[in-house]
Amino acid sequence: MASPSNDSTAPVSEFLLICFPNFQNWQHWLSLPLGLLFLLAMGANAILLITIQLEASLHQPLYYLLSLLSLLDIVLCLTVIPKVLAIFWFGLRSISFPACFLQMFIMNSFLPMESCTFMVMAYDRYVAICHPLRYSSIITDKFVARAVVFVIARNAFVSLPVPVLSARLRYCAGNTVKNCICTNLSVSKLSCDDITFNQLYQFVAGWTLLGSDLILIFISYSFILKVVLRIKAEGVVAKALSTCGSHFILILFFSTVLLVLVITNLARKRIPPDVPILLNILHHLIPPALNPIVYGVRTKEIKQGIQNLLRRFVVVGSIRSTFGVVNEK
Template sequence: MLVLNTTNFQPSTFLLVGIPGLEAEHYWISLPFCSAYIIALMGNFTLLFIIKVEESLHEPMYIFLSMLSSTDLVLSTSIIPKILAIFWFNSREIDFHSCLTQMFFIHSFAAIESGFLLAMAFDRYVAICNPLRYTSILTNPVIINIGLSVVVRAVSLVAPLPFLARRFPYCGSNIVHHSYCEHMAVVKLACADTTFSNLYGIIVALFLVGLDLIFIAFSYILILRAVFRLASDEARLKALSTCASHICAILVFYVPVVLSSVVHRFGQKVAPHVHILLASSYLLIPPMINPIIYGIKTKQICERVLNLFRWSCK
């Protein structure tokens, strides 16, 4: 379905390459992708179930965690089934509007994930710096408003990207050199000046992910200042231990994002498959790792998971 004429058109379908240069290894690459997706589904559904049924976990920190888990489920499901279809069945076609829908879900829910990580940083800041006012500050209405603000912010800023892409004329090839409908990879096929769309995409990424990362760093500066003011080493260690899971989740999400961005901007000599694998990692790894991190680090969750396995074995 390669289109080579120079007539402007809106293609009915795009063709996703998968991982350029590694087409012969698609089957073997699919195994870790599939395993990661299964772990992400099982882990996040288990986390949501435990938070729902365990009354001791009905606290702001775990409500935010349930929001993060829900986001992880949507984020991983928006890309992995189609990627596996490419790897296993060579099902590379994707409808034009389905491609734009996938683009919206990928970028908006990545932004939502970043927003919830920031919300969880605020939760840790209040818990450590204002512990006596924790429940009075983070009430249920406040938590709901924070959650809605994160979603509305991401959706309103990301929504113009697929709409701009839809308005472009396309000619020549309809092959997307990516494993999913990433904004830059799709817009690159347009036969028009895409400067505004590209610039808007960069500004949105910097405003959402970049600004969130700055505020998270600032929150932890305040947290560390408060922790080192505590009288005993035991109190400091206990306070920092409550942040351990969140710090791991931050690193798991932002390190691949920053690395992928740096390689994309400055790694002109880096092989295309490296770009694609890095771009896929920050959408796949956090949904898989986050439930494991919180399952291991949170005593109530860990005990409940162990009890579930004991019950299932009887």
């Protein structure tokens, strides 16, 4: 393993990620719940994707958007958690210069993509409840395709300058990053250049993307709530609120975790530095683990689709075992 370099003339070819510098001894204990959450997130999202793919009844715009959300969650988990676990278990702290900034780009672009996907899903629910007769003409497969292109293009384009600006800096203050992941703030601190514009751009871009999404989401749900409360038919209000409940719970949790992370970063002097590091890791792990579970539990169609998928595996397994017995005879 390469040792940290303080030579200002030597170009940095890799960084060393030092997780929880004040609590090195209990990293192995932390790796157990993180590993279990990682397996849960990957397994739950994989089951959800397979269910939507195989169940013809789920080939609808809302579930296509949910598939996009699961894909984003999987990429975020694979980008962050395996490297964190490798550091905990095997001490593999080194990360190459390109890999570090690739990780930075994915984190800075995919989180806003997830927020933007929530916004499109909120619009889908708004049209379904407030304009039900026009739903099939507005929310079409073409609309979903355009929405996916918009989600990817907008957030990737706006987030790309963050790692680019960080990669162009001169790193002369060593190569030891006091974090488990390559965040812009943690890495750029090692530069001997002025990083004011770098930090300012990330702050403005991040809050512009996430802030606009959250505002549009809450506007959509305000209209939904207004329309639902006017409906006097028995059971309609409960059904409408139940349909949107899972979606709103996940958005609220996503926003709350993000807000707590921002507050802890702003109050670094009053909070131990290991707390923001842990929250940053959990923000890339807990929402991906919760998203498919909440939708699977609260959405009747998905629950039915998972049950059908399990029945198929049981039937296929029984047929294979039967043929195996016949062949042996």
